[in-house]
Amino acid sequence: MLSSVHWLWLVLWLHLTSLEDVEAQFPIPCTRQEALDSRTCCPLWNGSPCGEMAGRGDCAQHFLEGADLPFDYRVDWPNSFYDKVCACYGNFDGFDCGVCSPGWQGPDCLEPHRVDRKEITDMTEDERELFISNLDHAKHTISNRYKILTSNDTTKAGNFKFHEATVYDLYVWLHYYAAKKYADTDDDAAHRGPAFPFWHRIFLLFIEREIRLLTGNHNFFIPYWDWTRTDHCNICTNDYFGAVDPDGHIDQGSRFSKWKVRSPSCSFLNASFLLFRKPGKDRSADTLPTSGDVRRTLCEDNYDTPPFNKMSKHSFRSRLEGFDIPRDSRNLQSAMHNLVHDYFNGTMSHLPTAANDPLFMVHHSFVDKLLEVWLERHRYASYPESDEIHKAQKKESYMAPFFPLRTNGYYWNRNILSLGYKYIEHSIPHPGAVHIGEVYHQIQWLWPVVGVACVVLLCVIVGVAIKCKGEKKTS
Template sequence: MLLSCGFMWSWPVFLLCLLCPRVLEAQFPRLCTIPEALESRTCCPLWRGSPCGFDSGRGVCAPHPARDLPKPVDYRINWPRAFYDSVCTCWGNYDGFDCGQCLPGWKGPHCMQRHHIVRKEITDLTDQERENFLSRLYKAKFSTSDRYMILTSRDTTVEENYTFQNTSVYDLYVWMHYYSAKSYAGSENNAAHRGPAFAFWHRVFLLFMEREIRELTGDQDFYIPYWDWTRTNHCNICTNQYFGGAGQNGHIDNASPFSKWEVRCHSDKIFHSFSFISKTICPYQERLIRNPGMDPMFKTLPTAEDVENIMATESFDTPPFDKTSRNSFRNKLEGFEIPLDSRHLNASMHNLIHRYLNGTMSLVPTAANDPIFMLHHCFIDNDQVHPAQRAQAYMAPFFPLRSNSFYWGRDTRSLGYVYKEESTARTATGRDDGVGLITKHNIGGYNSVWLDSIYIYTHTYIYTYIYIYIYIYIYIYIYIYIYIYIHIYTHTHTLLTKVRDIWLLGEIYGKCKSSRYSDIIS
């Protein structure tokens, strides 16, 4: 049946997804789910006949460095030590759990060709571009992933407790955010929010989803557009032309295909900690819900002026590197550090969008069920501690292993995409009628004022260069003056010439302090 948005609804695919059999003793990636992989604690799938494509020069199966800690009940900590001792380490521009893919920004049989895309603002897409994007989302929602499975058991201290299940490509994406956004036991912290890794984790998350949809559809230029919520004072994409207009009781209008969009894991919203959730797979129980602007506490969207204000913040992050950090670009962007003149007392920026949409998006762990989530985070990406967010901590649950620091110091061009300037400009306080804010996105990557502290912290060799420079400077300075001093008192017949030379050197170094020289010159 052809739907109003111009793409096809496939009930057979939908039913196939719902009826996928449960699989025990499995783990994602799918090729690491076999008993041999779990028993050997090795996730090094074959690529063209050798583990990690070793014979093709793509990577090697190697132990991953990790601290020796007791096996935690919450297996997200010290990722992926609860499951594997050895995983693929990819060389060069190769990537993927088996090193069979290219790093973001690269393509070709040997990953030597640059691959750049331009992420456009969603309302700037042509009708065909919009339909292509939405149809690919639908295919991802109702196509079982042949690359990954999701882990649905919580306690991994006993291997027999492992429970895993097939899932669609889109719901894999939903599950990964849920998996990382649930708090650790006894803590408010998690791997993806309320800390320095917030922006970088979501950047990798978006790249992961783009790549999985490219694998599914064969469209290597597929990308996620961004939603600039500063353009208007309402949700201008909450219409049937985009992601569905308002229906009854907060549901999506029946004329939109997204009215059939079922959500995963929304039913466990009363549980904040991952470890205390029931052991059953989160069933499909609810439809997508969205009531934009209907919560009296969160009736408006952030403005361009709000974004301008946080862009002036000098420090990327500040102690204690959590939601209580002050004068922190990251915390302001995430929306926990709220300006005194804010229209909202409980949320701003990123968090305010979640609250404003007032539905599925408002519960952060399961917010990715709403496809607007990815467009929202593309805009956050465009603008841009718990142990899981330290620089060298591995980002759960991605393969191959990538530390948070791997994405620090990389601009978006090196990852294969840039953002297209908007066709509709807007003022800082108004909408759609002035100089656009989009020109202020961090096009140079992380080389900006508010990231100086990260560069100093992570790249300590900068100090070494400074010390070497100081030592050389002092050495040359002392050597020249000693040489001249000796030369004066051993060659008195050239005293006046030497005094002139000394004075010139003193001018150069700004150190002409000797009364002897001054008396003679005068």
């Protein structure tokens, strides 16, 4: 029988999936009436649109006038709203070209900037406290850069409502917006397709930068949580993201106990739900992925395969996302990324609300780490191109709803060092296994050794055979 908490989530989930509203984040200058009327999102930077006078970018046309508007404004982003947006030059970035691209800093964005993303349990106490404090600050501070859009029909002129939101809640709603399914399909802009890991990579970089701008902590980074190192939620404590009681409520000793869940089912500024989680209490998802699951995932040679959705088999993306489920004794209904979401049995387990739980970002940081390991192993792979791929996730389609415009294929050949970060292995070796990132490198060196050994062995065998033949002749 379902508990009262389960019933609450069932009712909430049914309500969420029946909504017609769609929401997203928009730069504040582009929410003003003159920007909407002119269909131009080219905010001023230092007195000129997109910092044109400073050589940072220009206000570029990207949509032919008179063309039909897309059926869903995540498709052909951002054609439902603007014909012109900023196109940034060099290392400049942002909706007004006023910030630096990931990996760069300084007044002219010419100074390299790198951070090390650590495993969260390997952070020092001071590092952990600063990280959590910065998150809490972002949760309770209104953004001065973006607003939330709510609209029933974005193709009708003037049917826009914009709301203020905190920095962290912008991040939450951005994920909901991308995760919302298109009408009568299982498709969305960021899941069940080849864009999945890359969309989430840029999603993490987005909130990382917004928190840096808010706090002034330019070295803020999102740690990763290696869930293969444990058989339970070892970060569900008040030192990390909050202990939970038997009913799934966050312990009052944690600052996360007061975090309200933002969802499309209630007024954005009057949310009444609090974070909750019951890790491991759902029998269909009572375990976390193992290092063996990770190794099998990394062994897939194809990045993605037809039909390029949740039905794809022998696909790294599908295995990583968790739709290609391993056949083992656990009888799982999900795997890898999806299994971790399901394991928490609460806020994290439903797409529209998942990003409300700060566990989301450290989970996805590890997923991003695994993506980088696979890309290092498959340097000659490429983003798939096929008519079977949903339009919003095609290689040449712009990632919604990010500014400036970047295609899904743009980040394929840009490794994480070029984006300003790298992953640091845990200081304590993985119990009973080598570091995931070292698996391939060890195998790389193994094959030449095996090859040389085989050649030497062959030479020895041939030498012995010749010697034996010579001895027979002399006898």
